[in-house]
Amino acid sequence: xxxxxxxxxxxxxxxxxxTRGDRERLKSHKGVVLWFTGLSGAGKxxxxxxxxxxxxxxxxxxxxxxGDNVRHGLxxxxxxxxxxxxxxxxxxxxxSKLFVDAGVIVLTAFxxxxxxxxxRVRKLMPExxxxxxxxxxxxxxxxxxxxxxxxxxxxxGEIPEFTGISSPYEExxxxxxTVNTGEWSIEKSAAxxxxxxxxxxxxxxxxxx
Amino acid sequence: xxxxxxxxxxxxxxxxxxTRGDRERLKSHKGVVLWFTGLSGAGKxxxxxxxxxxxxxxxxxxxxxxGDNVRHGLxxxxxxxxxxxxxxxxxxxxxSKLFVDAGVIVLTAFxxxxxxxxxRVRKLMPExxxxxxxxxxxxxxxxxxxxxxxxxxxxxGEIPEFTGISSPYEExxxxxxTVNTGEWSIEKSAAxxxxxxxxxxxxxxxxxx
Numbered sequence: 001x002x003x004x005x006x007x008x009x010x011x012x013x014x015x016x017x018x019t020r021g022d023r024e025r026l027k028s029h030k031g032v033v034l035w036f037t038g039l040s041g042a043g044k045x046x047x048x049x050x051x052x053x054x055x056x057x058x059x060x061x062x063x064x065x066x067g068d069n070v071r072h073g074l075x076x077x078x079x080x081x082x083x084x085x086x087x088x089x090x091x092x093x094x095x096s097k098l099f100v101d102a103g104v105i106v107l108t109a110f111x112x113x114x115x116x117x118x119x120r121v122r123k124l125m126p127e128x129x130x131x132x133x134x135x136x137x138x139x140x141x142x143x144x145x146x147x148x149x150x151x152x153x154x155x156x157g158e159i160p161e162f163t164g165i166s167s168p169y170e171e172x173x174x175x176x177x178t179v180n181t182g183e184w185s186i187e188k189s190a191a192x193x194x195x196x197x198x199x200x201x202x203x204x205x206x207x208x209x
Numbered sequence: 210x211x212x213x214x215x216x217x218x219x220x221x222x223x224x225x226x227x228t229r230g231d232r233e234r235l236k237s238h239k240g241v242v243l244w245f246t247g248l249s250g251a252g253k254x255x256x257x258x259x260x261x262x263x264x265x266x267x268x269x270x271x272x273x274x275x276g277d278n279v280r281h282g283l284x285x286x287x288x289x290x291x292x293x294x295x296x297x298x299x300x301x302x303x304x305s306k307l308f309v310d311a312g313v314i315v316l317t318a319f320x321x322x323x324x325x326x327x328x329r330v331r332k333l334m335p336e337x338x339x340x341x342x343x344x345x346x347x348x349x350x351x352x353x354x355x356x357x358x359x360x361x362x363x364x365x366g367e368i369p370e371f372t373g374i375s376s377p378y379e380e381x382x383x384x385x386x387t388v389n390t391g392e393w394s395i396e397k398s399a400a401x402x403x404x405x406x407x408x409x410x411x412x413x414x415x416x417x418x
Binding site for chain 2: 017018022023026027049052053056059061062063065069070073074076091094095097098099101102103104124
């Protein structure tokens with residue numbers, strides 16, 4: 001912790017600061033953002049929650065940001081035009097940066113279709129704080145699953161600017177990890193992410209859960 | 210933790226969720242937002258950091274949101290008109306809500322001059338998650354300190370819509386706590402906030418630090 005003194009007319013108030021390093025030492029793991037990107041239905045949110053559960057079982061402090069808790073709140077004023085999507089990702093990026101500074105392993109699950117938007121988030125943070133995880137699943141596979149019925153509605157023209165149908169998805173060029181969510185089991189997918197966290201020194205290695 | 214199964218064409222993906230309660234049990238303290246409000250120079254940020262340090266010394270997980278980490282990032286696109294101030298507080302409120310859900314003791318230090326804006330944030334959260342702490346210091350005292358030289362510039366007309374000079378500050382009507390930061394020492398002020406946290410069951414009582 002660092003401190004400095006502010007002298008007012010009658011009392012001395014010390015400015016103290018608990019640092020990210022202090023918080024990370026308290027928790028025995030580092031803060032990081034795991035940025036899951038991929039088509040709707042590729043399994044981003046499900047994978048993020050599975051990784052969160054595995055981290056929690058190791059007493060790590062995690063938080064998942066996804067459409068459920070962000071789209072109705074912080075970004076409730078934004079729609080799905082290219083401009084609004086960019087602002088949506090910017091805000092999520094800025095918020096993620098603060099969660100990382102708080103020492104949390106933050107897992108974000110958003111389509112985040114545009115390469116430039118993702119790169120801007122990466123550049124907000126020190127090298128190594130942003131790990132891009134591409135949840136790879138073919139459009140055919142995602143459309144075949146169509147868990148929420150969104151593809152059917154998009155094909156029927158009921159949802160404009162739908163990624164993969166009427167709006168592009170730009171694949172990551174150099175993600176820290178590609179998970180073939182369209183082919184792999186959830187166990188295999190989550191294990192690949194945990195291995196990444198160990199390799200990067202975010203988590204300490206332990207027996208596989 | 211709760212879980213439900215999603216059945217796709219070939220693999221079963223379980224949807225798991227680590228809850229706020231899980232995180233709070235892991236940390237042995239509750240999540241809450243301590244919303245410090247008051248004039249510029251009333252000592253909000255200094256007090257927030259002092260409380261954070263005391264909480265950290267009890268192994269609690271805290272995070273301070275203030276102008277330093279929010280105004281250049283998440284709210285970097287906003288100015289100081291009434292409309293922009295309202296949007297600023299809305300975003301900080303929504304973000305705080307997510308930090309609380311993550312089980313963190315989040316301390317916000319913003320002038321937040323308008324009663325309606327603060328009430329909107331309070332209503333975002335379940336009862337008891339939002340504790341309003343009024344950092345009370347007379348305009349004269351704040352202006353006399355003028356740590357950042359802002360009052361001098363505001364009086365010279367260089368800063369428009371400056372709270373207390375050319376824009377109103379609406380005092381809290383029923384704050385959970387009023388701290389007379391204009392008169393009290395930092396130790397007395399921080400102790401009052403810690404006592405509130407104990408009384409509300411956020412922290413477990415222990416010997417005074």
